[in-house]
Amino acid sequence: MNRSQLFEQIKKKKSYLCVGLDTDLQKIPKHLLSAADPVFEFNKQIIDATHKYTVAYKPNIAFYEALGPKGWESLQKTLEYIPKDIFTIADAKRGDIGNTSSLYARAFFEQMNFDSITVAPYMGEDSVKPFLDFKNKWVILLAHTSNPGSSDFQLFESNGRKLYEEVIRKSQQWSTPDQLMYVVGATQAEKMQSIRALAPDHFFLVPGIGAQGGDLEMVSKFGMNDHCGLLVNSARAIIYASAEKDFSKRASEEAAKVQQSMEIYLHAFT
């Protein structure tokens, strides 16, 4: 999916919500555990319940890898079940020396047909380039993350620039806003305006609303650009809104609530 197709979906659905499929056997409703593939069964019902309100799904690969081969199978089935007009993100946070990165890229872009992958920038240009060699796919580079430890290295300053600012500045030499996005945590909302100034045209993947307490209004006010430029992720607050038989109905209600707020913030486009 290219940038203008993504913007069209955002306008059509009046939403820039990304639902995180962080599916945990410890947290899903007990009655699903007797299904042949409980993870897929849960995801299927969550997708059925939320797809009207969301423009992207982001399975966090750790939740699937942790289950071994069966987990990879559930992931593949989930990816195939996601409607084709919805953007897919492999939240894998990969990145290694070039030849290894190119195998990670093949895993998520060829073996599995994800639209995008999250990538850690720490090893530099040659670790990111192999993902960018897939011309119709996206790299979502970690810039300023939502977690408390984000201040340990990302705020390190040299020559008047913080490390995350340097990641955004330098990586713009590697690709264009048609193929590169940045992760900016919703908990960094007060910095959203200055981060947007560094990358005016890029999409930002913004996790951290809901369970991590990030502020959707601030993110939207300071992060939006002239083609929205935001995919705001929420996982636990939506997919685990209930652990009972009504879980998909409750997930749908929570996703609808976020979408309704987004519709207000998108008023300039709709």
Ligand SMILES: O=C(O)c1cc(=O)[nH]c(=O)n1[C@@H]1O[C@H](COP(=O)(O)O)[C@@H](O)[C@H]1O
């Ligand atoms: O790359 C990510 O998606 C990510 C980056 C970040 O800075 N913070 C962050 O929470 N995430 C991911 O976003 C999801 C957040 O989930 P919830 O806190 O349950 O909404 C998890 O899958 C995290 O791994």
